[in-house]
Amino acid sequence: MSGTKVHGVEVKRPDGTNRVVITGMGALTPAGAGVAAIMDALLSKTCAIGPIERFDTSDQDVHNAGEIKGFDATAHGLTKKEAHRFGRFVQYAFVAADEAMAQAGIDMEAEDATRFGVIFGTGIGGIDSLQDNFFRLHDKGPKRVNPLFIPTMIGNIAAGNLAIRYGMKGECLDVVTACATGAHAIGTAVRDIRHGYLDAALAGGTEEAVNPICIAGFANLGALSKEEDPLKASRPFDVDRAGFVAGEGAGALIVESLEHALKRGAEPLAEIVGYGSTGDAYHMTAPDPSAEGVRRAMADALAEGGFTPADLGHFNAHGTGTHANDVTEAKALLALCGEEGGREVPVVSIKGVTGHMLGATGAVEAVVCAQSVAGSFVPPTTGFSTPDPECPVNVLTEAKTDYPQKVALTCNLGFGGHNAALAIAPYDETR
Known part of the structure; x- marks a missing residue:
């Protein structure tokens, strides 16, 4: 394609659309602040799950979670006003986004702000504010409801406040698909850039759901692990798994067209070559046991990148530790790659370290997946020890190193299918 090279590098795909690369990444997880913290915890199999400290759980059935313990927003560069006014999910998003912006070297003064978007989601949003103000209304009457209750609670305010923080005036969206939120936000940003609607975007997900009403709701649904030992609470793909552990945090990526990245002198960290998005149309909370919707999303993502299942280096699974999720993902992988090939693909879930960060999990897992392919390794799955015959896939108990890969998949599933x-x-x- 004539005229589609920058510094000698082809910046367009064969179909003429833009290649999309990651130039910055940030994370705040129960393992600590920063991408290095989560990667170190994964590779050392350090579980960051522990007894809930934020509120009294004596009347709850579940006592463990993946909390951001001792979080002080001002220690991460937020002002006292921001720490007072913004919900935790917005504060978490700021911390992750600041790291991603710094790594990418973004100078908004040099950018066309109308071509820089924010696609940042949350599964539940400001649940702390919602709960607090219900109590105020009930106990003290309507006049005592916080006048900033609505703009503190609504899910889109993370994306809105991120755009305000950095002066990004392109498309600004809050994608909400429960536990698939982070991945869908990134995929939406990729499509916007791929087809020329944006040059770059801040994309990711955030969640503050370690909260009394959330823990009670998920526990009463039968979704949460009631295991008292934090080291055994989250056990993705293990035969003794008994539900997920609630977590919280944020993940952020700077994604941009390769053309835009090279012209500003940025260093691409990895390339998002494909995105698949499907619906089960099956059940409100359970995945389709046929796994057909998950398989199609995986196949679509590989095909968009020009890859086949035989090229798959590893699978970063949703891997929640619930019986239905893990069986469904195992079935999808075997259907995608064939019984023999599917049993060989290395599989990892990060939720034995962090718990399930809901709307943030897909973004953090995209960060982990990008780090893994860039560094030629695959992390192990903390909490996994005994294989489940219903999940006959290659779940790693130790890191796989010196392992160059053509492509990897990271996958997420959300309530609603x-x-x-x-x-x-x-x-x-040279791609």
């Missing part, structure tokens, strides 16, 4: 898959490859300027 939402499936999202991102295909992430090492950046190769």
Whole structure:
């Protein structure tokens, strides 16, 4: 394609659309602040799940969670006003986004702000504010409800406040697909850039759901692990798994067209080569046991990148530790790659370290997946020890190193039947 090279690098795909790369990543997880913290915890199999400290759980059935313990927003560069006014999910998003912006070297003064978007989601939003103000209304009457209750609680305010923080005036969206939120936000940003609606975007997800009403609701639904030992509470793909552990945090990525990245002198960290998004149309909370919707999302993501299942280096699974989720994902992988091939693909879930960060999990997992393909390794799955015959896949108990990969998949499923898959490859300027 004539005229589609920058510094000698082809910046367009064969169909003429834009290649999309990651140039910055940030994370805040129960393992600590920063991408390095979550990667160190994963590789050392350090479980960050523990007894809930934020509120009294003596009358709850569940006592463990993946909390951001001792979080002080001002210690992470937020002002006292921001710490007072913004819900935790917005504060978490700021911390992750600040890291991603710094790594990418974004100078908004040099950018066309109308071409820089924010696609940042949350599964539940400001649940702390919602709960607090219900109590105020009930106990003290309507005049005592916080006048900032609505703009503190609504889910889109994370995206809105991020746009205000950095002066980004392109498309500004809050994608909400429960536990698939983070992956769908990133995928939406990729499509916007792929087809020329944006040059770059801040994309990701955030969640503050370690909260009394959330823990009670998920526990009464039968979704949460009631295991008292934090080290055994989250056990993805293990035969003794007994539900997920609630977590919280945020993940953020700077994604941009390769053309835009190279012209501003940025270093691509990895390339998002494909995105698949499907719906099960099956059940309000349970995944379709046929796994057909998940398989299609995975296949679509690989195909968009020009890859086949035989190219798959590893699978970063949703891997919640619930019986239905893990069986469904195992079935999807075997259907995608064939029984023999599917049993060989290395599989990892990060939820034995962090718990399930709901709307943030897909974004953090995209960060982990990008780090893994760029560094030629696959992390192990903390909490997994005994294989489940119903999940006959290659779940790693130790890190796989010195392992170059063509492409990897990270996949997320959400209540309502939402499936999202991102295909992430090492950046190769000759692609």
